[in-house]
Amino acid sequence: xxxxxxxxxxxxxxxxxxxxxxxxxxxxxxxxxxxxxxxxxxxxxxxxxxxxxxxxxxxxxxxxxxxxxxxxxxxxxxxxxxxxxxxxxxxxxxxxxxxxxxxxxxxxxxxxxxxxxxxxxxxxxxxxxxxxxxxxxxxxxxxxxxxxxxxxxxxxxx
Numbered sequence: 001x002x003x004x005x006x007x008x009x010x011x012x013x014x015x016x017x018x019x020x021x022x023x024x025x026x027x028x029x030x031x032x033x034x035x036x037x038x039x040x041x042x043x044x045x046x047x048x049x050x051x052x053x054x055x056x057x058x059x060x061x062x063x064x065x066x067x068x069x070x071x072x073x074x075x076x077x078x079x080x081x082x083x084x085x086x087x088x089x090x091x092x093x094x095x096x097x098x099x100x101x102x103x104x105x106x107x108x109x110x111x112x113x114x115x116x117x118x119x120x121x122x123x124x125x126x127x128x129x130x131x132x133x134x135x136x137x138x139x140x141x142x143x144x145x146x147x148x149x150x151x152x153x154x155x156x157x158x
Contacts, residue, residue, distance in 0.1 A: 075119065100134065126153050
């Protein structure tokens with residue numbers, strides 16, 4: 001029984017070590033072959049590391065819908081560009097409330113490429129002013145960016 005557990009522990013450790021080594025390799029010229037590079041997640045960042053990071057730049061961080069009718073689904077596309085030198089990966093987009101739904105790209109955004117994060121606000125049953133936050137988490141430094149939507153919902157005539 002003890003031998004089986006020791007063998008399992010050894011195999012688990014060997015597999016973990018092998019996957020770590022395989023996922024973070026450098027070529028002969030020192031170039032990192034990792035698909036996503038984020039040194040801020042494990043060590044102090046050097047100037048060289050900082051220069052290789054992706055940089056997430058939005059055209060705007062806030063959108064005001066103005067007045068919308070209760071029951072309408074208001075949507076806005078926040079356009080962004082990776083202005084850094086590393087591959088950008090958005091790992092999560094989280095809305096501050098259930099009335100707001102974010103849609104974001106799950107693919108790699110290469111340096112110089114642009115894409116959008118679509119935000120939908122469901123105004124059903126929510127008359128009055130609103131201001132909602134959406135947090136974007138990515139492999140940048142800092143790793144979060146906050147987007148905001150706001151507006152006013154005019155009560156329906158029903």
